[in-house]
Amino acid sequence: MPSVPGCIDTSMDGIRVLAIHTFPVHGAPGVEHASVRVGESGIDGDRPKKAALSLVGADAPATRANLVLDVPTARVEALDGALVRIGEVLLTVQATGNACPGLYAAVGETGSIRVGDSVESA
Numbered sequence: 001m002p003s004v005p006g007c008i009d010t011s012m013d014g015i016r017v018l019a020i021h022t023f024p025v026h027g028a029p030g031v032e033h034a035s036v037r038v039g040e041s042g043i044d045g046d047r048p049k050k051a052a053l054s055l056v057g058a059d060a061p062a063t064r065a066n067l068v069l070d071v072p073t074a075r076v077e078a079l080d081g082a083l084v085r086i087g088e089v090l091l092t093v094q095a096t097g098n099a100c101p102g103l104y105a106a107v108g109e110t111g112s113i114r115v116g117d118s119v120e121s122a
Contacts, residue, residue, distance in 0.1 A: 012079070015119040017086060018058055019068040022046040030064065035114040038089045040107050042066070051104030053091065060101045069119060073101045085122040087113040 021030040022043050037044045042052040043066055056065040057073035067086070069076055080095045080103060088111025093103040 012082075012084065012119050012121050014071075015075070016070045017067055017113060017115050017117045017119070018070040019061065020113065020115055021064070021066055021068070023049075023064055033115075035112055037110075037112055038107060039110050042107070051096075052107045053105040054096070054100075054102055055093065055105060056102035063101060065102050067113070076102055079103065079119075083108070083122040085120045087111060087117040089113050090122055 020033045020036055020043075022033065022036070022045055023030045024045055024047055026047060038053070040052070041048065046066065053067060054063075054065040055067045055069060055076055056063050057069055057071050057076045060073045061068050077095065079093050082093055084091050084093060088109070089107060090109035091105040092108060093105045096102060096104050
């Protein structure tokens, strides 16, 4: 469905993974990846956090989110409550519940995610 000017687009058409980061050491710079394996607790090699994964838009790449998507963060946040598939991984996404931009995600099915993978409704 095409977006309407002035409205937040909640469709997933054309949303792709722009970057993938892990933060294995608290406070240290993140590590960029072309692909990752995602287990039930998050990305293999990442340190435990409040949620298995975190997602933001391309306008918030300086955050410590795992997945940067190629749309504005407002469009990412409009997916709150959705069940999505990114690569092989099934995620339930929800608002962070704090001042951090983006969404948190719980893992429903494990697998791999690669830069360029589409975000699809599940």
